[in-house]
Amino acid sequence: MIRNSTGLHIPEPAHRPGEQPDFSHITVPPAGSVGRPPVDVDPRAIRDCAFQMIRVLDDDGKVCGQWDPGLSAAELVAGLRAMMLTRAYDTRMVRVQRQGKTSFYMKSTGEEAVAVAAAMALRRDDMCFPTYRQQGILIARDWPLVEMMNQVYSNSRDRLKGRQMPIMYSSREAGFFSISGNLGTQYSQAVGWAMAAAADGNDRLSAAWIGEGATAEGDFHYALTFASVYQAPCILNIVNNQWAISSFSGIAGGEVTTFAARGLGFGIPSLRVDGNDFLAVHAVTSWAAERARSGLGPTLIELFTYRVEGHSTSDDPTRYRPASEASVWPLGDPIERLKQHLIVSGHWSEDRHEALRKELDEEVRAAGKLSESYGTLKEGDRWPAATMFDDVYREMPPHLRAQRRQAGV
Amino acid sequence: MPSMSMIEAINSAMDVALARDPDVMIFGQDVGFFGGVFRATEHLQQRYGKQRVFDAPISEGGIIATAIGMGAYGKRPVVEIQFADYIYPATDQIVSEAARLRYRTGGEWWSPITIRSPYGGGIYGGQTHSQSPEGIFTHVAGLKTVIPSNPYDAKGLLIAAIEDDDPVLFFEPKRLYNGPFDGHHDRPVQSWAGHVDAEVPAEHYAVPLGKARTVRAGDEITILAYGTMVHVALCAAQESGIDADIIDLRTLIPLDLDAIVESVSRTGRCVIVHEATRTSGFGAELAALVQEHCFFALEAPIERVTGWDTPYPHAFEWEYFPGPQRVGEALKRVVSI
Numbered sequence: 197m198i199r200n201s202t203g204l205h206i207p208e209p210a211h212r213p214g215e216q217p218d219f220s221h222i223t224v225p226p227a228g229s230v231g232r233p234p235v236d237v238d239p240r241a242i243r244d245c246a247f248q249m250i251r252v253l254d255d256d257g258k259v260c261g262q263w264d265p266g267l268s269a270a271e272l273v274a275g276l277r278a279m280m281l282t283r284a285y286d287t288r289m290v291r292v293q294r295q296g297k298t299s300f301y302m303k304s305t306g307e308e309a310v311a312v313a314a315a316m317a318l319r320r321d322d323m324c325f326p327t328y329r330q331q332g333i334l335i336a337r338d339w340p341l342v343e344m345m346n347q348v349y350s351n352s353r354d355r356l357k358g359r360q361m362p363i364m365y366s367s368r369e370a371g372f373f374s375i376s377g378n379l380g381t382q383y384s385q386a387v388g389w390a391m392a393a394a395a396d397g398n399d400r401l402s403a404a405w406i407g408e409g410a411t412a413e414g415d416f417h418y419a420l421t422f423a424s425v426y427q428a429p430c431i432l433n434i435v436n437n438q439w440a441i442s443s444f445s446g447i448a449g450g451e452v453t454t455f456a457a458r459g460l461g462f463g464i465p466s467l468r469v470d471g472n473d474f475l476a477v478h479a480v481t482s483w484a485a486e487r488a489r490s491g492l493g494p495t496l497i498e499l500f501t502y503r504v505e506g507h508s509t510s511d512d513p514t515r516y517r518p519a520s521e522a523s524v525w526p527l528g529d530p531i532e533r534l535k536q537h538l539i540v541s542g543h544w545s546e547d548r549h550e551a552l553r554k555e556l557d558e559e560v561r562a563a564g565k566l567s568e569s570y571g572t573l574k575e576g577d578r579w580p581a582a583t584m585f586d587d588v589y590r591e592m593p594p595h596l597r598a599q600r601r602q603a604g605v
Numbered sequence: 606m607p608s609m610s611m612i613e614a615i616n617s618a619m620d621v622a623l624a625r626d627p628d629v630m631i632f633g634q635d636v637g638f639f640g641g642v643f644r645a646t647e648h649l650q651q652r653y654g655k656q657r658v659f660d661a662p663i664s665e666g667g668i669i670a671t672a673i674g675m676g677a678y679g680k681r682p683v684v685e686i687q688f689a690d691y692i693y694p695a696t697d698q699i700v701s702e703a704a705r706l707r708y709r710t711g712g713e714w715w716s717p718i719t720i721r722s723p724y725g726g727g728i729y730g731g732q733t734h735s736q737s738p739e740g741i742f743t744h745v746a747g748l749k750t751v752i753p754s755n756p757y758d759a760k761g762l763l764i765a766a767i768e769d770d771d772p773v774l775f776f777e778p779k780r781l782y783n784g785p786f787d788g789h790h791d792r793p794v795q796s797w798a799g800h801v802d803a804e805v806p807a808e809h810y811a812v813p814l815g816k817a818r819t820v821r822a823g824d825e826i827t828i829l830a831y832g833t834m835v836h837v838a839l840c841a842a843q844e845s846g847i848d849a850d851i852i853d854l855r856t857l858i859p860l861d862l863d864a865i866v867e868s869v870s871r872t873g874r875c876v877i878v879h880e881a882t883r884t885s886g887f888g889a890e891l892a893a894l895v896q897e898h899c900f901f902a903l904e905a906p907i908e909r910v911t912g913w914d915t916p917y918p919h920a921f922e923w924e925y926f927p928g929p930q931r932v933g934e935a936l937k938r939v940v941s942i
Contacts, residue, residue, distance in 0.1 A: 323677075323678075325674075354711075355711050355713065356709065356710060356711045356713075357711040359708060359709055359711065360709050364709070366709070366710040366711075366713055366714065367713075368713050368714065373677060373714070374709055374710045376701065376702060376709075378697060378701045378702070381670065381698060381701060381702050384666065384667055384670030384671060384674070384698075385671070385673045385674035385677065385702070386674055387667075387670075387671055387674060388670060388671030388672060388673060388675045388676075388677075388678075388682075389674035389675065389677055389678045390674070391671055391674070391675060392630075392674065392675040392678035392679070392680045393678060395630065395656045395657070395680075402674070414666055414694065415666060415670060415697075415698075418664050418667030418670055418671075419667070419670075421662050421664060421667060422661075422664070422667050422670075422671050425662055586712075587707050587708045587711060587712045588707070588708050588746050588747050589707070589747065589749070589859075590707070590715065590769075590770045590771055593815065593859035594815075594859065594862060594863075595859070595860065595862070
């Protein structure tokens with residue numbers, strides 16, 4: 197037999213800079229078209245959930261189908277507020293990075309629901325193992341903006357003592373595990389945390405997030421294996437935002453199947469959800485949490501969303517995708533969609549929205565001012581340089597004491 | 606006092622740790638019902654239950670990652686990597702995660718995990734069951750590396766490692782599991798029975814990390830060794846008739862530099878012995894430290910006797926292994942200068 201001589205298959209996105217962006221290859225099923233199975237469903241009975249898309253909000257902002265999480269207006273407004281605060285925070289932090297007050301920043305624009313809705317569906321004592329674009333978790337858990345900014349500035353009040361690049365937050369109090377910067381490593385650690393909780397016999401759970409690009413890492417496979425083998429009480433989220441820096445999701449295998457389908461081979465119930473639909477993300481996370489707390493094991497969730505901005509402040513996405521791509525993304529914007537729903541249901545108005553936006557901008561501005569008074573990366577106070585030798589070990593061994601003397605700090 | 610082999614002493618250390626601290630959890634490939642391919646965890650699952658001692662998938666990266674997660678939860682995991690040669694898939698989790706978690710979080714989280722792994726050659730394990738990769742890990746800030754040479758130390762050091770709040774790599778020279786080994790591979794196998802260091806208390810005790818031990822006091826030359834090479838060095842000193850001061854380092858990080866400097870300052874000569882490959886091995890670090898701290902006391906160049914810079918060859922194990930003859934020749938060269 198002669199092999200077809202088309203050469204090696206190199207996946208290519210549907211459009212490149214200079215071309216008309218076109219997402220017609222993405223199938224967006226109508227809201228409400230996927231049923232909500234009982235949490236103790238046999239995973240084999242819901243394999244198609246890995247290929248469909250759970251959506252609650254339709255194009256008119258109306259709630260459809262069985263996955264309506266039944267949230268109160270107050271809860272929805274709290275979610276809207278946390279998403280808007282996340283966006284306002286991102287906006288300011290990019291600005292200060294451009295002003296040279298810190299080295300680096302990463303926005304989560306368009307992906308706010310992925311973090312905020314999940315955080316609101318979890319209990320405060322559940323442990324989150326995020327990757328780098330879930331700052332919305334901290335904000336939804338009311339972790340002070342000033343603390344986050346102190347970390348971004350590596351200033352004198354930075355709890356991480358100036359050791360981590362900006363946005364690599366860590367907060368034991370907020371149940372937010374330290375962001376590593378090495379991709380995927382937190383995913384398998386989260387399963388270990390859940391195994392420990394299960395061994396202790398309590399009903400806490402862990403939730404982990406990974407980008408679709410990093411599902412190619414071995415840690416993803418380790419995580420699913422251990423989660424499946426030990427039926428660990430964890431929620432394994434894949435944030436499919438279509439882009440891993442300049443590589444579209446096809447470079448991670450998204451061209452031939454869904455990322456949710458990765459879970460099927462492990463016997464893990466796997467759901468694909470509209471990641472820009474606050475209600476759908478909340479509902480699916482609640483379903484997975486109920487499974488974990490009932491001793492039914494792990495759930496895998498693919499959150500189908502879109503990275504509106506560049507990978508980071510060091511990235512220029514117009515070099516590899518059309519600049520207008522975001523404007524034609526078929527699943528819209530999570531804040532606009534929840535706002536529309538609240539207005540349609542009579543709990544919100546344009547005026548209130550605008551007033552809240554201004555209030556949040558002011559909150560971010562005030563926090564920024566306070567944080568900058570504790571120093572920025574380039575000016576003002578920071579931790580004493582001698583502290584760079586602390587915390588390598590619990591107790592400083594002799595060779596580090598000697599090196600600290602040598603450093604003259 | 607009971608007499609124990611090294612493998613029995615290691616088993617006893619974990620037994621004691623499980624009994625004393627309900628947060629200790631043990632897992633790894635084949636460690637549960639079966640008790641491990643070297644029997645290190647024998648009977649522990651039966652004694653402490655499956656929730657605390659269990660089998661893990663063949664996934665070294667997953668084993669270390671989940672141990673880190675358990676440590677973050679508040680557990681004190683003790684995991685087995687079945688052979689040190691298999692540790693590399695877990696390198697990212699050890700080097701980038703366990704080692705740095707305390708540092709990168711300003712002390713908010715840490716990894717109180719112990720990674721046990723049979724290591725070293727002498728059992729015809731070829732290039733995948735013989736390696737000594739300690740130098741890869743001693744290079745990483747945030748890790749501790751321990752290598753015992755006898756049953757008493759193995760138990761005390763393992764208990765100290767488990768109770769330590771930092772990640773510890775605990776490399777167990779597998780050729781020493783059932784008896785001391787001086788490198789004379791053609792002589793009958795020895796047992797630990799009757800050996801002074803095989804008298805191991807059944808109860809809890811700790812040998813502190815970072816404290817070396819002088820195993821033979823002498824004035825002519827200092828030998829720095831650890832693991833199997835301690836026994837080889839003792840044999841070489843005896844056979845060559847050279848009055849060597851032999852230091853068993855026991856832990857490489859943290860290192861007992863004071864003990865090294867005291868000895869070399871007194872003898873003025875130093876031979877470093879390890880089984881690992883030479884280039885960028887821990888011997889290079891030791892040689893550099895000795896010349897930094899003892900330069901004016903040195904009467905002769907420092908020599909290293911190590912494994913060659915080749916993979917561990919199956920059929921040429923004894924040409925590779927730095928045995929007593931090679932060590933003895935180095936001792937003679939250095940004392941004759």
